[in-house]
Amino acid sequence: MIAARLQAEPFDLAAEQAALLAGRTDLGAAVCFTGLVRADEGLVALTLEHYPAMTLAQMQAIADQAAARWPSVVGTAIHRHGRLTPGEAIVLVVTASPHRDHAFAAAMFLMDWLKTGAPFWKREEWADGTTRWVEAKATDDGAAARWNQA
């Protein structure tokens, strides 16, 4: 089971991993990925807009695909929305499995698809008062698409 969550509030990485691992002694590997707001020169904030009627269902569909692909993996994927400032965490993926290869692979899969397959849009806010919508990157699409070739 890989559970997806959507929230405005910050998350607690240690608490999320502890909750995932609680009561389990069969897991030999746990992987954590945190995506952060990077302070590109002059960047004041990122605002994540999303499609409330669709976002969580789409996140869970991605999580379900990962769980079907790596049945031994358990995990939690949390994506935040709203206005975030540099250094704040945007997205968390925690996975665990008996062996590390599946936990790493599932975490990578989840991130590649959260970036390209869930309805979020980032708007950058700059020190001079201007705003700009982030453009989608072909490299992100490529990273997600390679999972379809395997």
Next chain:
Amino acid sequence: MQLVYFAWVREMVGTDAETLAPPADVTTVAALLDWLAGRSDGHAAALADRSRIRVAVDQQFAGPDTTLAGATEIAIFPPVTGG
């Protein structure tokens, strides 16, 4: 049907949602975008480059040929940039 817009599509169209009744011959996503583009300068500008437009029909990602039969909510937005 309910149209909802996100990100710069929303800003260029000038509203986040509108309820519209397209003519009967508008049966696909591509036809809907063509028809919408004629509604205002904002719609036309937002939809000018279809390679930068993505659509969801009833909360499922859709392509230009996706049918609108029975659809209640059509979302129009730029390529997603989460993560």
